[in-house]
Amino acid sequence: MALKITEECINCDVCEPECPNQAISQGEFYYEINPNRCTECVGHFNEPQCQQVCPVECIPVDIIETKEQLLEKYHQLQKTKS
Incomplete structure (x- = not known):
């Protein structure tokens, strides 16, 4: 279940450092x-x-994936870190 940040985002900068997979980055807006x-x-x-x-709850589920799929993605990301 990949998440998505919606346009309600207020650019408060609190989400980016919390992501253990470095999946969050500043976009154009x-x-x-x-x-x-x-x-x-x-x-x-x-x-x-x-x-x-x-603080504004603007991060809903965007792509539905099973826990097994997410765990496989996690393992693949860990392999690329090595």
């Missing part, structure tokens, strides 16, 4: 999430950290 790097924090935390800290 507001922060964006790279769906290829977003695991909804599976492999790191029980809940998406960006959603936990977002």
Whole structure:
């Protein structure tokens, strides 16, 4: 379930440092999430950290993936870190 930051984003800068997969970056108008790097924090935390800290709740699910798919993505990202 890759997440997406909507245009309601107020660019408060709290989500980016919370992402363990470095999936969040500043876009042209507001922060964006790279769906290829977003695991909804599976492999790191029980809940998406960006959603936990977002003061305006502008980070809904965008792409539905199973927990197994997210875990596989997590493992692939860990391999590229090595």
